[in-house]
Amino acid sequence: MFDFSELRLPVIAAPMAGGPSTPELVAAVASAGGTGFLAAGYKTPETLREQIERLRGDIPVFGVNLFVPGPPSDRAEEVAAYLAELRGEAERYAAKLPQPDPADRDRFEEKLDMLEREPVPIVSFTFGPPPEELVRRLHRVGTHVVASVTTVDEALHAERNGADTLTVQGTEAGGHRATFHVDTPDDEVSTIELLVRVRAATELPLLAAGGISDGIDIANALRAGATAVQLGTAFLRCPEAGTNGPHKDALIDPRFAETTVTRAFSGRNARGLRNRFIAEHDATAPASYPEVNQLTKPLRAAAAAQADQDGLALWAGTGYREVSDDPAGRIATRLWEEAGSPVPGDFARN
Ligand SMILES: Cc1cc2nc3c(=O)[nH]c(=O)nc-3n(C[C@H](O)[C@H](O)[C@H](O)COP(=O)(O)O)c2cc1C
Numbered sequence: 001m002f003d004f005s006e007l008r009l010p011v012i013a014a015p016m017a018g019g020p021s022t023p024e025l026v027a028a029v030a031s032a033g034g035t036g037f038l039a040a041g042y043k044t045p046e047t048l049r050e051q052i053e054r055l056r057g058d059i060p061v062f063g064v065n066l067f068v069p070g071p072p073s074d075r076a077e078e079v080a081a082y083l084a085e086l087r088g089e090a091e092r093y094a095a096k097l098p099q100p101d102p103a104d105r106d107r108f109e110e111k112l113d114m115l116e117r118e119p120v121p122i123v124s125f126t127f128g129p130p131p132e133e134l135v136r137r138l139h140r141v142g143t144h145v146v147a148s149v150t151t152v153d154e155a156l157h158a159e160r161n162g163a164d165t166l167t168v169q170g171t172e173a174g175g176h177r178a179t180f181h182v183d184t185p186d187d188e189v190s191t192i193e194l195l196v197r198v199r200a201a202t203e204l205p206l207l208a209a210g211g212i213s214d215g216i217d218i219a220n221a222l223r224a225g226a227t228a229v230q231l232g233t234a235f236l237r238c239p240e241a242g243t244n245g246p247h248k249d250a251l252i253d254p255r256f257a258e259t260t261v262t263r264a265f266s267g268r269n270a271r272g273l274r275n276r277f278i279a280e281h282d283a284t285a286p287a288s289y290p291e292v293n294q295l296t297k298p299l300r301a302a303a304a305a306q307a308d309q310d311g312l313a314l315w316a317g318t319g320y321r322e323v324s325d326d327p328a329g330r331i332a333t334r335l336w337e338e339a340g341s342p343v344p345g346d347f348a349r350n
Pocket residue numbers: 014015016017018020039040041065125126148169172173174175176178209210211212230231232233234315316317318319
């Protein structure tokens with residue numbers, strides 16, 4: 001079974017659902033000696049399969065990331081109130097709000113069945129511990145299982161369920177917080193602080209995710225016990241990324257002066273560039289996923305079609321100012337060289 005310490009370049013293209021993650025992005029970082037994840041979230045099993053097939057054969061090591069569906073929330077009233085609040089947005093973008101479907105599991109089971117029948121080297125889970133039975137099924141077909149965690153408790157839970165490696169995601173990270181429970185508030189613990197805490201609690205290999213944008217960040221993450229670093233925002237403007245144009249532009253537009261964590265777009269906490277939609281809806285969005293995500297989907301699609309950055313989820317980590325347009329392989333190699341091309345274990349031994 002694959003092991004992250006085998007990577008020649010311990011830099012990983014993080015899974016980024018909604019467009020940015022592409023087979024080309026994964027292949028570019030893997031060709032430089034690292035690896036990367038396809039994002040299965042929001043994708044049909046058919047599209048996911050096509051993306052996997054584009055990598056299989058050429059790229060020996062890559063991963064697939066899945067969102068673990070949570071229990072249905074009982075916030076129907078709050079969701080209805082939010083729907084009413086979003087009617088003005090629907091008018092603004094000439095979009096139609098859907099009736100939310102709390103039972104939607106994003107075809108999680110079908111995707112897992114496919115990954116069992118047609119295994120990939122690595123599967124990672126976000127929004128919940130990988131269920132024990134699924135870990136067993138993936139291990140039987142030789143797949144390395146990764147769990148994203150945001151607290152020591154989540155790390156220990158994932159370890160009990162059989163995860164082989166943990167992605168330790170600090171508050172700086174762009175996109176969704178990986179918290180197991182939708183209600184969990186963002187505790188604002190940094191990637192380095194969380195790495196130190198999780199390192200003290202488990203011997204499992206750790207991947208550092210969140211706010212890593214230069215060589216110093218990489219060296220610090222390795223020093224705090226990470227085997228490899230997982231970067232999302234740093235790759236958002238690469239030619240290989242599928243990030244939409246308005247999102248790419250916003251990352252270098254001085255009009256967007258800060259990132260913030262909000263539930264406004266999906267009901268789950270996520271970090272993005274602060275824009276009008278967040279300013280108007282952050283305070284009232286209920287902690288209800290996937291319902292809030294379903295409600296805002298047509299609004300986001302219409303805003304993207306109109307290139308209106310104020311209606312889009314502009315996911316970005318705190319390091320977004322360092323973002324580059326270079327090819328992904330070049331970015332991964334440059335950041336690693338900036339870090340002094342360290343040997344991960346050496347830090348741990350010192
Ligand atoms: C646009 C975007 C989409 C993301 N989608 C996912 C996802 O599908 N699954 C996941 O586990 N994490 C997702 N994340 C989080 C990343 O995997 C990673 O934890 C984060 O990007 C690391 O922080 P950084 O952006 O500061 O590098 C996403 C992040 C971004 C920026």
